[in-house]
Amino acid sequence: MDCIFCKIINKEVPSHLVYEDEILKIFLDINPATNGECLIVPKNHFKTIMELDNETNEHILKIEKKLYLIFKEKLGCDGMTIMQNNDYGQEVPHFHIHLVPRYNKDMFRTTSDKDLLVDFENIINQLND
Secondary structure, three states: OOOHHHHHHOOOOOOOEEEEOOOEEEEEOOOOOOOOOEEEEEOOOOOOOOOOOHHHHHHHHHHHHHHHHHHHHHHOOOEEEEEOOEOEOOOOOOOOEEEEEEOOOOOOOOOOOHHHOOOHHHHHHHHHO
């Protein structure tokens, strides 16, 4: 398989390991938005959340909570943004979650093009059709 995350999991490509167990490998992002940004990557290859099994998903949430507390204590972050993309916006087609430690003065921002947004009623109608 030509998946960079599978290669990291198999130690064919080096990484800066944050945490590892039988289900996950967590390592620092090579292009971080803030200090300490890391990726939670299941060792089994799942392309998107639609392929992810419930056991792995539950384990990820448990480890996210632990890491949040550790990052607050050890890195002094003020909060944590947790992000995950599927298909569009997903640079590596292997399910992964970004843990982005947030600091009061960081410049990390998520933005939207307000001109492309429709009113709430339109969204609700589409979801309920």
